[in-house]
Amino acid sequence: MNKTALYQLHKKFNAKFVSFAGYEMPIQYKDGIIAEHNLTRKKSGIFDVSHMGQLFILGDDKLTDKLQDIFPTDLKNLSVNQSRYSFLMNENAGIYDDLIITKISNGYMIILNAACKEKDFEIIKSKLGEDFKISLSKDLSLVAVQGPDSKNLIEKIIPGVNKLKFMFGGDFKFNSNKIYVTRSGYTGEDGFEISINNNDVVKFVEALISLGSNLIGLGARDTLRLEAGLCLYGNDIDENTSPLEANLKWAISKNRINSNFPGSKQIQRQINEGVTKLRVGIKPEGKIIARESTKIFDENNNQIGKITSGSFGPSVKSPIAMGYVNNTYTKENTKIFLEIRGKKVSASVCKLPFYKKNYHKGDVNVGS
Amino acid sequence: MSEVKFSKEHEWVTIKDDVATIGITKHATELLGDIVFAELPEKGTSVTKDGTAGVVESTKAASDVYTPISGEVVDTNQSIVDDPSKINNDPEGDAWFFKLKVKDLNEINSLMSREEYEKFAKESTN
Numbered sequence: 001m002n003k004t005a006l007y008q009l010h011k012k013f014n015a016k017f018v019s020f021a022g023y024e025m026p027i028q029y030k031d032g033i034i035a036e037h038n039l040t041r042k043k044s045g046i047f048d049v050s051h052m053g054q055l056f057i058l059g060d061d062k063l064t065d066k067l068q069d070i071f072p073t074d075l076k077n078l079s080v081n082q083s084r085y086s087f088l089m090n091e092n093a094g095i096y097d098d099l100i101i102t103k104i105s106n107g108y109m110i111i112l113n114a115a116c117k118e119k120d121f122e123i124i125k126s127k128l129g130e131d132f133k134i135s136l137s138k139d140l141s142l143v144a145v146q147g148p149d150s151k152n153l154i155e156k157i158i159p160g161v162n163k164l165k166f167m168f169g170g171d172f173k174f175n176s177n178k179i180y181v182t183r184s185g186y187t188g189e190d191g192f193e194i195s196i197n198n199n200d201v202v203k204f205v206e207a208l209i210s211l212g213s214n215l216i217g218l219g220a221r222d223t224l225r226l227e228a229g230l231c232l233y234g235n236d237i238d239e240n241t242s243p244l245e246a247n248l249k250w251a252i253s254k255n256r257i258n259s260n261f262p263g264s265k266q267i268q269r270q271i272n273e274g275v276t277k278l279r280v281g282i283k284p285e286g287k288i289i290a291r292e293s294t295k296i297f298d299e300n301n302n303q304i305g306k307i308t309s310g311s312f313g314p315s316v317k318s319p320i321a322m323g324y325v326n327n328t329y330t331k332e333n334t335k336i337f338l339e340i341r342g343k344k345v346s347a348s349v350c351k352l353p354f355y356k357k358n359y360h361k362g363d364v365n366v367g368s
Numbered sequence: 369m370s371e372v373k374f375s376k377e378h379e380w381v382t383i384k385d386d387v388a389t390i391g392i393t394k395h396a397t398e399l400l401g402d403i404v405f406a407e408l409p410e411k412g413t414s415v416t417k418d419g420t421a422g423v424v425e426s427t428k429a430a431s432d433v434y435t436p437i438s439g440e441v442v443d444t445n446q447s448i449v450d451d452p453s454k455i456n457n458d459p460e461g462d463a464w465f466f467k468l469k470v471k472d473l474n475e476i477n478s479l480m481s482r483e484e485y486e487k488f489a490k491e492s493t494n
Binding site: 027028033034035219223287289291311312314319341 | 427
């Protein structure tokens with residue numbers, strides 16, 4: 001089982017561990033998931049996401065051209081230090097992984113899901129050929145700092161980061177060593193992700209804790225992202241769902257729709273003909289929780305879909321879920337039925353997100 | 369009221385006359401985490417020792433609640449359905465789950481004392 005560089009610190013803060021994508025990761029600390037969720041929404045939370053892959057590909061404009069053959073994203077008009085959410089897809093537009101691509105001064109940095117990173121690396125490497133240097137970092141940790149107080153806390157340690165705007169990044173220093181910071185995250189809150197050497201990460205996180213931020217486990221990360229309507233790879237999207245079915249069409253650059261990339265034909269077909277299933281938000285009636293794999297029915301008892309993620313939303317204070325339904329049941333307030341422990345429970349289709357996002361879209365990108 | 373007894377499924381039970389009060393242990397709530405949903409058996413139904421008699425769900429997962437003793441459900445605690453967080457706050461007090469008219473008082477002999485349960489809980493966690 002792999003451990004991140006922060007493992008001992010998690011232990012010191014009484015983490016309960018779970019095995020996740022081959023890593024022993026903290027699911028929660030002593031105050032529990034709801035308390036951690038609320039700390040992130042109201043104050044500031046620190047997430048160890050070092051299990052995720054940090055892929056670096058070095059090259060110039062030729063690399064940009066080549067990557068556009070792999071990803072459905074407009075990389076030519078991406079400025080240095082700008083990030084985009086994108087996908088690695090198969091020929092059928094099924095999603096191998098969802099990822100964040102950032103243009104850096106000498107190439108690209110791509111953040112990959114932990115469970116997918118080795119496979120992604122092989123796929124991307126084989127598509128790129130031998131012309132570009134590509135490496136999956138083993139020396140770097142990744143820490144997300146999320147929530148409304150985070151910008152002021154982190155500014156004290158890394159002066160200048162507060163000037164970054166959402167989905168932009170830059171080079172900064174901690175302990176006189178180079179770090180890379182982006183204004184991004186996966187909680188629906190304003191926040192940052194910091195790529196930092198394994199040797200410096202403990203000191204960095206300890207400094208944030210001493211300023212008042214809090215370690216948050218994977219349990220609260222899941223309720224936060226679910227409230228924000230964000231997909232969990234492996235649950236809400238996988239090789240059998242396309243970005244259009246996942247209601248993530250916005251992440252396919254408009255000027256790339258008619259280009260060639262893996263899955264482009266299927267994407268074009270789905271744009272023209274529509275999709276047969278679509279990811280929607282679902283609110284069960286009452287307090288009952290509808291978990292992953294719960295079957296969804298219409299009023300005539302025909303199965304029309306399946307829940308892919310479901311839990312209790314601590315900020316919206318009710319059960320929430322998302323899943324796929326046949327395309328005629330996607331309208332807001334459509335009444336549906338969930339089969340939970342043998343009983344049919346009524347629910348309704350609703351808009352995503354459940355919780356309004358608070359991203360920082362203000363100031364200009366500066367990065368030093 | 370009888371001494372409190374415990375089951376291997378982490379329920380507690382006390383008996384007064386022929387009515388048993390049943391809930392889940394503090395240790396169980398610590399394993400479950402924040403409880404956000406509780407479902408109780410219906411009044412008037414008969415439940416059998418070690419059979420399911422409810423459900424609790426935490427932010428993480430759903431767990432069945434078993435009855436450590438057989439009988440007919442005579443009362444349920446609606447307040448934990450309305451506010452499941454009460455189960456985390458006072459699992460072995462106000463947040464009882466249901467009351468049974470006991471079918472066979474001898475069934476309680478197979479359950480553990482507090483001391484035995486604490487040892488069992490510690491061993492099953494390690």
